[in-house]
Amino acid sequence: MRHALVFLTLALAAACSSDDGGAGDAVGGAGGVVGGSGGSGGSGTGGSGAAPAGGAAGAGGAAGASGAAGAAGAAGSDAGSSDASPDAPPPVCKCVKGEGPYCAARAAAEAKQKGCVIPALEGHAGDLLKCENDKWSVLEDCKGTCKYTASSAKLDDHCELPICDCFVQVAWCGSGAAKEAAKKGCQIPLLPEHDGDILYCPGGKWSVKQDCALGCVEAPTGTPDSCKSTSSYKLPFDCNSTRSCTNGNHTNTHTGKDEYAYDFGMPIGTSVRAMRSGTVLRTRYPSPPGSACYNTIGSSSCANYANTVEVKHSDGTVGLYMHLSAISVKVGQAVNQGDPLGKSGNSGWSFGPHLHVQVQQNCGIWWCQSIPFKFAEDSTISAGTAVKSQNCP
Numbered sequence: 284m285r286h287a288l289v290f291l292t293l294a295l296a297a298a299c300s301s302d303d304g305g306a307g308d309a310v311g312g313a314g315g316v317v318g319g320s321g322g323s324g325g326s327g328t329g330g331s332g333a334a335p336a337g338g339a340a341g342a343g344g345a346a347g348a349s350g351a352a353g354a355a356g357a358a359g360s361d362a363g364s365s366d367a368s369p370d371a372p373p374p375v376c377k378c379v380k381g382e383g384p385y386c387a388a389r390a391a392a393e394a395k396q397k398g399c400v401i402p403a404l405e406g407h408a409g410d411l412l413k414c415e416n417d418k419w420s421v422l423e424d425c426k427g428t429c430k431y432t433a434s435s436a437k438l439d440d441h442c443e444l445p446i447c448d449c450f451v452q453v454a455w456c457g458s459g460a461a462k463e464a465a466k467k468g469c470q471i472p473l474l475p476e477h478d479g480d481i482l483y484c485p486g487g488k489w490s491v492k493q494d495c496a497l498g499c500v501e502a503p504t505g506t507p508d509s510c511k512s513t514s515s516y517k518l519p520f521d522c523n524s525t526r527s528c529t530n531g532n533h534t535n536t537h538t539g540k541d542e543y544a545y546d547f548g549m550p551i552g553t554s555v556r557a558m559r560s561g562t563v564l565r566t567r568y569p570s571p572p573g574s575a576c577y578n579t580i581g582s583s584s585c586a587n588y589a590n591t592v593e594v595k596h597s598d599g600t601v602g603l604y605m606h607l608s609a610i611s612v613k614v615g616q617a618v619n620q621g622d623p624l625g626k627s628g629n630s631g632w633s634f635g636p637h638l639h640v641q642v643q644q645n646c647g648i649w650w651c652q653s654i655p656f657k658f659a660e661d662s663t664i665s666a667g668t669a670v671k672s673q674n675c676p
């Protein structure tokens with residue numbers, strides 16, 4: 284598994300690396316001070332793909348021991364017993380390069396090389412797969428358009444659906460247009476970057492009709508969508524405290540999937556507050572205090588080891604809170620805006636203590652394409668801006 288994660292690391296590098304480049308130095312001194320308290324919140328659900336590798340093998344072994352050949356075949360997961368009888372079915376593949384995403388063809392190539400099988404490939408030869416905790420499943424129905432060539436080492440596989448014919452008469456919020464596109468099995472080239480803007484398609488060409496500083500509202504059918512006049516998001520730290528944005532949208536390493544992220548410099552152990560209400564979708568706690576990626580300075584091998592909380596909002600978007608030292612919420616828990624989620628830290632690929640937040644699509648794994656969002660306190664926050672939280676009870 285270790286070597287597999289290195290590949291994922293490479294893929295993540297593009298987005299997360301500098302991510303945090305600007306954050307480190309200014310606030311670095313606070314580093315270890317509060318680190319000890321990090322343990323209290325260790326309620327994470329365990330890592331992404333690395334930790335539970337033993338689970339599947341154990342199950343397979345049990346089935347085999349009972350002597351029920353059929354059951355063993357069905358379980359199919361006795362990857363551990365390499366010296367099984369010659370007519371034993373090939374083992375089910377573990378995650379080869381972390382969570383993915385994988386075009387089915389990439390997964391099939393890996394499986395062939397390793398002499399194992401991936402049941403989720405059945406009937407999904409051109410779709411997008413993921414692998415979580417060594418379980419394979421379909422991430423997205425690509426209608427057969429997921430393309431993979433052996434030369435693409437990066438795990439940035441995606442569907443290549445045809446461009447949608449124009450279906451907008453007046454004005455559609457990008458996020459609403461995306462839903463319609465999914466229904467039609469096509470894609471709109473401006474998305475997800477313009478999920479929060481108003482789209483139209485004069486002359487059949489998809490275009491942005493209006494940039495919405497605070498995102499857009501999907502109106503009921505028959506009414507044109509419009510820009511939002513107030514933001515649903517408030518700053519992710521204590522009411523009345525002031526922090527500096529050390530890295531804004533499209534600056535430093537906030538590119539690619541991270542392009543609409545914000546970094547705020549703060550010492551390890553600072554309270555992290557929900558920017559918007561929602562439900563805890565996922566927590567990851569691969570780096571408890573004392574582990575290699577708990578408090579590092581720019582170590583790329585830690586890219587998949589950031590402690591994170593994800594909160595799913597009512598519109599289906601997800602708030603990602605990254606580099607934490609402690610987590611104080613559980614999956615499925617409802618949180619209100621301003622509720623504590625955990626403590627900030629310096630875990631994963633980070634260059635110094637800070638909090639990285641982004642609002643992203645719910646793509647089925649922990650790190651997805653970010654989408655634009657603004658804070659109610661100040662819609663113009665960028666690197667170097669000091670901002671005071673009004674995320675008050």
Ligand SMILES: [Zn+2]
Pocket residue numbers: 301302303530537544545546638639640
């Ligand atoms: Zn960042």
